[in-house]
Amino acid sequence: MSDYLSQLNDVQRQAVTTTDGPVLVVAGPGSGKTRVLTFRIAHLIEKGVAPWEILALTFTNKAAKEMKERIEKIVGDKSDKVWAGTFHSIFARILRVEADKIGYPPNFTIYDTDDTKSVLSAIVKELHLDPTAYNVNNIRSRISSAKSNLITPRKYAEDEALRLQDRQANMPQIYAIYEKYTARCKRSGAMDFDDLLYRLYELWHTNPDGVLDKYRAKFKYVLVDEFQDTNHLQYAIVRKLVHYEGSPRNICVVGDDAQSIYAFRGATIQNILDFEDDFKPFGIRVFKLEQNYRSTEQIVQAANEIIIYNKRQIPKQIWSDKGLGQKIKLIKAMTDNEEGRRVADTIVEQKNRYHLRNGDIAILYRTNAQSRIFEEYLRRYNLSYRVFGGLSFYQRKEVKDLLAYLRLVVNPKDEEALRRVLNYPRRGIGDATLDKLSEMAGATDTTMWENLLKVEASTRAKNAIGEFVALIQKATELNGNAHEVATYIAKGSGLLSHLKEDTTVDGMARLENANALLDGIKAFVEEDLETESTADKSLAAYLQNIALLTDLDQADPDPDFITLMSTHSAKGLEFKSVFVVGMEEKLFPSYMAMDNPEGLDEERRLFYVAITRAEQFLTLTYSNSRYRFGQMRFNEPSRFLEEIPRDVLESTSSMSPRGGRTVTEETSVGTPTAKVMGNFARRPAAPSGPVVDPATFKPSPSESIQAGMRVLHLKFGEGKVLNVDGGKDNRIATIEFKDLSDAPQKKIMLKFAKLQILGGEAP
């Protein structure tokens, strides 16, 4: 397969074939980013680079999976050997091998967010702190961001600025919690999600036995996807690997500042800027992918104009040649219920009129909690759908309980697992005993497990503990595969019979879930048994396999389903028809982000991500009222709706008389939508920009715009055309606006531009 290069445009091809030295690819939505990444890897392999010398890091399992599949299509089986995966999974893989060098067992447990929160609340209790002031979510995010910025517990304690912030937030003891939490994780042989990064950094930084040099020699080519979503720590790790004296610096990062949506967990687009600076002395090449192959022009135009409202961005102009396409549809509903019904109605209509399949359609929302109403209507209309995100299978209580037993068999130090199941199902070991155990462990720096048989307790408790320990030990001695051990535990612990006792509907669902987990373990043991006789089918291997999974990986009986997911998880996906729902103030943008400009910009980027998922049809919906916190709330339409250019909007409004049918009136295309926009809360337009009175504004034909002219723009006011680039349909003007102090120069696509010529001729 060598004609793959012909499937690329010029810039893409350069990004693929510039294999050596540092490369930054700025990739707009739908610009073929994954294609560039996968072709680049394939190209490296064809050039003779060994697959295992290539490291490709992504953010989500989904992205990693897609990348691997696409590489396989080009180079075949060799693709297996490429180190492609999420930051967390690749780093976990390395850490398992090197664990002993940093004082961890190779079978270390990975704590998920729930485990972390549970450890934290135990610590808050032990330190006799007020749990209302010490909110575990807040503590967790403080600790997480400390780790992401390479601040150790000791440094934290010495950092006056951080300590002051904590005092002001009424949580002066965070530093102590951080220290205790770190110690407890280590004692439990456990790492949380941040530790998977942090400990790898520590490993490479301290470099015991020259371990870093080993990986530097191994990974000759490094690629990072979604670079705009990396945090300081992730970049520090990557830099350790490729940025050193004598390194060939074969690193390629791909990202889009406009799609950075994880600042809330420490991601920073500063990394892109730093990357440019760090590698400038080493001949960095920058490629911008600006052609969008996904969406029709009006969707691209809307996206371009929205993102202009953001303060900081890398200048680029995304364009499409897919034709104007359909206008963006706007649906206004009176209630959240009506919103659900009308989205379902529109889906039925689109399916009929355009012959769309369910799989062509997605409903995107800001918060997972919004999915319920859409589910109800889709079910009522008999439309097959699937909800992604939210409570995943592995987060359900009954699944976590069984998993906790299994974790304990693999790693008896795991305190969280022990706390979870020592008295579940009930066997008469209460909080008092648990507290005593914890205290003993803390005092002697041993694990709770080691103290189980020594602890002072009632006869009943002591007997129960004895049986419990015997059960776990016996499971360990079984030495069977994952499924044998799991079945033994599920029965022997009384967990299954306990679940069977509950005959309510919910109770039966729980039993089913526990059985589904056992089935899943069985499938794990049996898969590829013939082909890979050497594959590790132990319980430890199973747990490692699932620890970093998020989505429910069940085969769907009906593969043609409508996708329901959060705007965050939609990144990287595309659908013919996309519904972005709940376009309301305090919801999208989220109330959490509304009070600061950075937060608002991130919400806007999130909206940008959402609308650029659409290939042909984009529908935005909002509701006047919705239930939140069990109460009816009234919200204004989202400010983002106002930022969409009116001439790409088509609007539909409705009245739903009590018990009556929906009356739908379509506003004709092209009519100025003042009537609709009149419903919006009025807000100043562009940040600090002047607003031109639309009544007196008369746009000139775009062909007549030439360099040197003075022009008027509806949002940015008066400016001077510095130059005009590109030909025919895709002429792009660089214009300096005198009233925009921050970033006066804007690139504007003339085809869509609303510019009025004020004077000044082409020289």
Place this chain on the structure above:
DNA sequence: GTTGGTATCTGTGGA
């Protein structure tokens, strides 16, 4: 220690 009731908080996003 367990049970059952009431009070309280939560409800961005994800590996």
Place this chain on the structure above:
DNA sequence: AGATACCAAC
């Protein structure tokens, strides 16, 4: 509204 946290009674 729904889950969890907490408290008094057994």
